[in-house]
Structure formats: C-alpha cells, structure tokens
Amino acid sequence: MSAWLTRHAQTSIGSLGRLSQQKLATLLTVLVIGIALALPACLHLLISNAQNATGNWNKAVDLTVFLKRPTSAEDASRTAGRIKQRRDVSNVEVITADAALKEFRHDSGFGAAIDALNENPLPHTLVVTPAADFTTSANLDSLAADLRAMPSVEVVQLDTAWVNRLNAILETVRRGLIVAAALLALGVMVIVGNTIRLDIQNRRAEIEVTKLVGGTDGFVRRPFLYNGIWYGLGGGITAWIITAAVIAILREPIGRLAGLYGSAFQLGGLDARATLILLGSGIVLGWLGSYLAATRHLRAIEPT
Amino acid sequence: MIRFDHVFKRYPNGREALSDLSLEIDSGEVVFLTGHSGAGKSSLLKLISLIERPTRGQLIINGQNVSGVSRRKVPAFRRQIGMVFQDHKLLHDRTIFDNVALPLIIAGVGTKEIGKRVRAALDQVGLLGREQSVPLELSTGEQQRVGIARAVVSKPPVLIADEPTGNLDPELSLEVMNIFRRFNEVGVTVLVASHDLYLLEHFPVRRVRLECGRVVDDIPAGISAGEKLVDPAKLITGSEGAM
Ligand SMILES: Nc1ncnc2c1ncn2[C@@H]1O[C@H](COP(=O)(O)OP(=O)(O)O)[C@@H](O)[C@H]1O
Ligand SMILES: [Mg+2]
Numbered sequence: 001m002s003a004w005l006t007r008h009a010q011t012s013i014g015s016l017g018r019l020s021q022q023k024l025a026t027l028l029t030v031l032v033i034g035i036a037l038a039l040p041a042c043l044h045l046l047i048s049n050a051q052n053a054t055g056n057w058n059k060a061v062d063l064t065v066f067l068k069r070p071t072s073a074e075d076a077s078r079t080a081g082r083i084k085q086r087r088d089v090s091n092v093e094v095i096t097a098d099a100a101l102k103e104f105r106h107d108s109g110f111g112a113a114i115d116a117l118n119e120n121p122l123p124h125t126l127v128v129t130p131a132a133d134f135t136t137s138a139n140l141d142s143l144a145a146d147l148r149a150m151p152s153v154e155v156v157q158l159d160t161a162w163v164n165r166l167n168a169i170l171e172t173v174r175r176g177l178i179v180a181a182a183l184l185a186l187g188v189m190v191i192v193g194n195t196i197r198l199d200i201q202n203r204r205a206e207i208e209v210t211k212l213v214g215g216t217d218g219f220v221r222r223p224f225l226y227n228g229i230w231y232g233l234g235g236g237i238t239a240w241i242i243t244a245a246v247i248a249i250l251r252e253p254i255g256r257l258a259g260l261y262g263s264a265f266q267l268g269g270l271d272a273r274a275t276l277i278l279l280g281s282g283i284v285l286g287w288l289g290s291y292l293a294a295t296r297h298l299r300a301i302e303p304t
Numbered sequence: 305m306i307r308f309d310h311v312f313k314r315y316p317n318g319r320e321a322l323s324d325l326s327l328e329i330d331s332g333e334v335v336f337l338t339g340h341s342g343a344g345k346s347s348l349l350k351l352i353s354l355i356e357r358p359t360r361g362q363l364i365i366n367g368q369n370v371s372g373v374s375r376r377k378v379p380a381f382r383r384q385i386g387m388v389f390q391d392h393k394l395l396h397d398r399t400i401f402d403n404v405a406l407p408l409i410i411a412g413v414g415t416k417e418i419g420k421r422v423r424a425a426l427d428q429v430g431l432l433g434r435e436q437s438v439p440l441e442l443s444t445g446e447q448q449r450v451g452i453a454r455a456v457v458s459k460p461p462v463l464i465a466d467e468p469t470g471n472l473d474p475e476l477s478l479e480v481m482n483i484f485r486r487f488n489e490v491g492v493t494v495l496v497a498s499h500d501l502y503l504l505e506h507f508p509v510r511r512v513r514l515e516c517g518r519v520v521d522d523i524p525a526g527i528s529a530g531e532k533l534v535d536p537a538k539l540i541t542g543s544e545g546a547m
Contacts, residue, residue, distance in 0.1 A: 006414075214407060216379040217379075
C-alpha cells in the first residue's frame with residue numbers, strides 16, 4: 001500500500017518534472033485549455049450576475065393603479081387604506097388628480113394647453129409597493145388581479161413584462177451555456193488527447209522497453225494520465241485567473257453603470273463552489289482526454 | 305523448461321522463419337543458438353518472449369502453453385523471462401540505477417528492496433558505483449552489462465539473449481558470457497543466440513544450430529567445438545552416417 005502510494009507520488013512528480021522540461025509546449029497547452037474553460041466560466045458569471053441584478057430590479061417593481069373617474073379624493077384615500085392592509089403590500093402612495101396635473105403641467109411644458117381644459121382629465125392614481133417577500137412574478141400577478149377586481153379601480157399597470165422577457169432571455173443563454181460547455185469540454189479532451197498522442201510518439205522507445213520488461217498497459221499509461229491531470233489542473237487555474245481578470249476589468253464600469261440606475265449592484269466573481277467545479281472539471285477532462293488517447297495509442301505500440 | 309513442438313512461424317509477408325521446429329531445453333541448461341543470419345534465431349527468441357506468436361504448433365514455457373496467454377497476461381508472463389538485446393535497449397534519459405530498477409518498479413517492489421536488489425545486480429556485472437551515470441557515459445560493453453543487470457534483477461528463471469556480444473570485441477564477449485555462466489550456476493536457464501564463432505569455441509555448452517527455420521544440429525554440452533565448426537553440410541551427412 002505504501003509502496004503503491006510512493007509509486008503514484010513518484011509518477012506524478014516525474015510527470016510534472018517532464019512537463020516542466022518542455023516549458024513552452026506545456027504552457028501553450030495549458031493556456032489553450034484555460035481559455036476553453038474560461039469561456040463557460042465567464043458565461044456562468046454573466047448569467048448569475050444578470051439574475052442577481054434582475055432580482056434586485058424585480059423588487060423595485062411598483063404597481064400603478066388608476067382609479068375610475070369620477071372618484072372623490074376621500075374615496076381614493078379610503079381605497080388606498082384598504083390596499084395597504086394587505087399582507088403583500090408594504091406601501092401605498094396616493095397621487096391625487098390635482099397633484100398629477102400640477103406635476104404634468106410643470107414637467108411637460110404644455111401649461112397653456114392644459115389651462116385651456118375646463119376639467120382635469122387625469123384620474124387619481126395609487127402607487128402600490130409590494131412587500132419585500134412578495135416580489136415574484138406570480139405574487140405580483142395575483143396582487144394585480146385582486147386590485148383590478150376592486151370596484152373603484154379602472155386600470156392596473158404592472159411592469160413585469162420586461163423582467164419576464166429578460167428571464168426568458170437568461171434561460172436561453174443558460175441553455176446556450178450548457179451546449180457551449182459541453183462543446184468546450186469536448187474541445188479540452190481533444191486538445192489533451194492530441195498532446196498525449198504526440199507525447200506517446202516521442203516516447204515510443206521507452207514504451208516498448210517498458211512493455212518488454214513486463215510493464216502492463218496500466219503501468220505504461222500511468223505517467224500519461226498524470227500528464228493529463230496536470231494539464232487539466234493547470235488549465236483550470238488558468239481559466240480561474242482569466243475569469244478573475246475579466247471580473248476585475250468590468251467591476252468598476254459596471255458598478256458605475258448600476259449607480260446611474262440607482263442600484264447598488266456589485267459584479268460578483270467565482271465563489272468557492274464555482275472555483276472547485278472549475279478546477280475539478282479541468283482535472284476530470286484532462287484525465288479523461290489522456291485516458292482515452294493513451295489507451296488507444298499505447299495499444300498500438302508493441303515491441304518488435 | 306522450454307519446449308517447442310512442431311512450431312511454425314510465418315510472418316504476414318509470407319516469409320516462413322521457423323518451420324516444423326521441435327526443441328526441448330531443460331531447466332538449468334545453457335544453450336547456444338547458432339546459425340547464419342536469417343536462420344530464424346531471433347524469431348525463436350521472440351516466440352519465447354511473446355513478441356511473436358507461433359503460427360502453428362505448441363510452445364510450452366515453464367509448464368505454460370503460450371497459446372493460452374492472453375494479451376492481458378503477457379506482461380506477467382514476460383516478468384519470468386529476462387531479456388538481453390544486442391542494442392541493449394536502455395533508456396537514455398534515465399540513470400543506470402533507474403534502468404536496472406525498471407522491472408522491479410513494474411513488479412511493485414518496495415523502494416528499499418529495490419535499492420538493495422539493483423546494487424546486487426550491478427555488483428554481479430561489475431558496475432557497482434555507476435548507479436548515477438547515464439547510459440551514454442558508459443562504454444558499449446558496460447552498457448551491455450547494464451542490460452544484463454536489468455534482465456536478471458528480478459531473478460527470472462529464464463534468461464534469453466539475442467546476439468548479446470554482437471557489438472563487443474572478443475575479450476568483452478568472453479566477459480559477458482562468463483556473467484551468463486555465473487547466473488546459470490545459480491540455476492537460471494540461459495539461451496543465447498549468437499553466430500560468434502570465437503565464443504562458441506570457448507564455451508563447450510549445448511549448441512543448437514538452425515538453418516532455414518529448422519534445427520539441423522544439436523550438440524550436447526562438453527563436446528569440443530573445433531571439429532563441429534567445419535562445413536555444416538558434412539556435419540549433417542556425418543551424423544546420418546553414424547545412424
Ligand atoms: N517481422 C518480420 N517480418 C517478416 N519477415 C521477418 C520478420 N522478422 C524476421 N523475418 C524473416 O524471417 C527469417 C528469419 O529471421 P530471424 O529470425 O531474424 O533470423 P536470425 O535472427 O537468425 O538472423 C528471415 O528470412 C527474415 O527475413
Ligand atoms: Mg537475429
């Protein structure tokens with residue numbers, strides 16, 4: 001058992017030593033794997049960040065309730081009071097028709113035209129802010145339906161359509177991520193496999209001798225599997241560095257952009273779990289690519 | 305120990321290297337395999353090391369029929385046969401120690417035991433102290449001795465050598481053969497393919513001569529080589545006459 005462990009340790013270190021002797025070739029392979037792994041990692045961050053951001057924005061969605069005309073100002077505030085008692089509502093602001101008109105006159109610059117009207121065409125308006133725990137689109141939809149059913153309510157405007165659209169887009173991107181990740185994983189395996197194939201060609205004589213003195217397929221394959229594992233781990237680390245660099249470059253401008261929209265949104269990087277998955281998939285893909293290539297190509301080498 | 309029973313070996317190109325060859329080698333014997341180039345010596349050794357397989361006939365080694373040895377079992381089978389090659393087949397990017405240790409590493413022997421046995425094997429071929437050299441720092445004769453140390457380090461019951469002295473001058477050849485003899489003295493069965501007449505004269509061991517893939521002559525140990533090394537055709541008629 002301890003001899004077995006010692007062997008593996010020696011083989012893995014030997015493999016590392018051999019790779020470090022061919023610095024440029026190893027570096028290029030690791031870099032290519034790193035880029036291939038960084039692409040899905042960045043896509044993943046795009047999706048998770050976008051979700052975070054829209055999560056925040058969903059919370060900022062208010063419902064705008066236009067009351068029927070004519071409704072008295074007292075009725076309006078009574079309705080507002082009733083709505084405010086609901087569990088899923090945190091606040092209701094009443095904008096009376098007069099206040100709305102005043103604001104409109106001030107903002108629009110159509111003062112003279114509005115003065116020409118004999119009566120205020122605007123209804124009383126309630127701005128309903130949902131409670132923090134009730135901001136999913138299902139909750140918002142049912143709240144809107146309830147409000148619509150109230151006798152004095154004319155129209156309820158709920159601006160979740162764009163959030164839904166964005167979620168649909170994110171879902172599409174997520175599917176795309178899965179496809180891209182699968183293709184790039186295949187790519188990583190092909191890169192590793194091809195590198196291992198060249199490696200095997202270069203060490204043909206050594207492989208023949210090892211088989212001659214009784215080396216099993218597994219024994220001959222082992223150093224190449226370690227090569228694959230090191231390539232994969234190196235690629236995973238490179239991908240992590242690339243991703244971290246992308247985040248570092250984008251964090252400041254995106255923070256500024258979010259600030260302009262009045263959001264405190266912060267671009268998030270890879271968490272511990274995502275980091276482990278990234279390194280782990282690098283190792284697994286490197287191992288798998290080298291396993292497939294080594295098994296295939298080593299079979300073909302027999303002493304003569 | 306090794307028994308060929310009407311063995312044929314035909315290569316994919318149609319060339320028949322061994323035809324209807326029968327030969328029995330007992331445990332603990334030393335046998336010279338002689339014959340002109342192309343007679344089939346290497347082919348015979350390759351059948352023993354399972355580099356090639358018989359086209360027809362039975363080959364039984366150490367009680368085991370090689371036709372029953374599947375591809376997966378070949379490595380374990382080869383570990384009971386030490387092989388020495390004319391071109392040494394050493395790994396040039398590794399030290400002498402690592403070269404000799406290879407069969408033990410493959411067999412999963414522990415690190416301490418490996419050190420002991422590698423030094424013992426190198427001692428037997430007179431190369432103790434050269435563990436940390438690389439093959440190219442050694443002379444051809446020394447490289448060949450490293451090859452022998454590697455072949456015997458795991459104490460196989462059979463040692464086969466294909467033209468082990470092909471690249472050596474007479475003096476070094478004798479030295480190498482003496483090493484083989486010493487292994488034989490501790491019970492190892494030794495089979496050496498060689499057309500080195502000088503060697504044959506100095507070692508009165510059993511001599512099997514091949515010609516066109518057949519055994520044409522089998523001289524037991526102890527008979528002086530001198531008279532046997534004349535015209536082979538005469539030899540055949542001579543033995544026929546005696547019958
Ligand atoms: N791999 C091979 N493919 C085809 N023919 C071969 C092969 N190896 C040997 N031969 C042929 O088999 C015959 C015996 O060769 P070999 O066993 O090498 O003889 P020796 O070792 O006595 O010189 C020769 O005619 C040789 O050309
Ligand atoms: Mg030959």
